Amino acid sequence: MNDVIEELLIKVGLQNAHWDLQSERVVRIETQDGLFALKRWERTPQEREHFLHHLRYAERAGMKGIIPLTNRRGDMSMFETNRHYFYLEPWIEEQPLMSPPPKELRLLTILALNHKISEDEEDMTEDELSTYKNEVQQGWQQDQLLMNQLADQFEHSRFMSPFELTFLNGYPFYDMMFGEMKKGFQKWTRQVKEREGYRFAFCHGRPSLEHGLIAADGNAWFTNWETSGPGHPAYDLAYFYQDLARHEPFDPLESKQLFGTYEAYGPSWGEADTGLLKALMLTPAPILTFARAYATDPLRYAEHQWTAMLESKLSSLRYLLQMMQWKEKQEAAMQGS
Template structure:
């Protein structure tokens, strides 16, 4: 606790009460104000980028980013014993439903993405080349998955994990063509537009990082970077699937809150769907089961596989329920 008090002195804060909330978070009261003291995971290689985020938040007037207090020396952090500490106001949250929390979260990140969004013209050759390789890799997955299913079915008694894979197989056979269709349509959009958008991305976007008290704040910007908005959105949507209390249909409906702040264009819609349909994580769990069977318990493996499968189910529903402005090649050919 001594080091915590030493850090607080740098801010001119002399605490009456310090509560340890978690391994890296303290609630501090000086009798007049309540603060949050965070022992961050920042390093000498990342702290400068983190500082820039807060300078930009001030310059661009981003009120949804919870401000960080300055030390007496006007620094944003205190370095002590190889750790970086920073102090913010403590936000006492209002109780709200998960639907309202997600809506507020979508509005908040949509506002941040919109205010920081930039568009650049790009040479699409390398990007299109990467997506051609991606299509080829996904085309091979059907046979790889079929080989796994055939191998598992030869076992006299399948394990719970193997039974899951065999049960999921028919869904994956529907998913892969859907993924390829969106990949082709995204590539077509990119070829015709040749522009790429990027914005300030949180980098670790979970619902727990949104705090609601009259106003919605987003905290913990330690992994932030300028990147494509779909990376934040994929992380946030995947996180909601684990709770099982909201259907994909509800998530699609709630996502309109994001689109009101930062509407996605056609290529961005396809790119988001591609990430939601991407089976790489699901396949890696099967690979690990076959190659390193001793690494995890069966219960843990089945939980991870089921979670990954639910994420893919969200992708399939998302693909069906999202309105895209282009016409799939199969439809244009049938009309001709």
């Protein structure tokens, strides 16, 4: 690996620079001109072209919080070795925040601004909508089938473990989440059918606290735009809110801050958009995947660790449900006033 990095440093004009391996795919480089991050590309050549195309679009459109790629000559080239592709970007050192707003709201503002800048609409025929609905519903059916298979397997255990009991006690909650997702999705698809089109914007793809940085000047940045591209803003928001809930669930009252910040800086938002957000955000799929991992390899962790992690995932999903309930109550009150 050292030889590969040294070869790449020569290609990008940073030979003899001091470097440290930060992870399996990220190298931190110190030079007289500043700090850089060298990142290994782990996707397909087609995805690489999409990535570069999307970054060029974002640069032209004036998107916020995007760390520019550089090869020291000003373009967005990637650098190739015999085995991997890499790209280079300035390194932004994370700084502790000394004043409000908190990190999550600064990052949410970046998402909102980018969605507003890039918002557009595209036609969707009834056949196209029907095809999409079938794909989504098939995915839900597979998840529900897995849920029932796991429940059957755990119920037939001679002596139920704490993990199995916790999973089974949550079964009515998972089932309710599938019902809530379907209601939200139906609300969104009705609007798409009426308008014969759907909204989309430039999305990060995987916005999270880990992929967000606050620089010394207080500006917010997102890294890892590798899955960026056009999509409904709800896809970014669902991923971001799910990540917040995993890290440290907030008090339900803070739903007002989260939704309020996005709507203050982002595109217009309606009940149908909330419906799609609900359909994306309330999925019990991560819990089901985790339970399948337990069923496959129960000795991977101690029983109490498995159970604690499952309870944490359940708590996160309950918090997300509280968020959506708050939002729907707010919209109902606005509609009735």
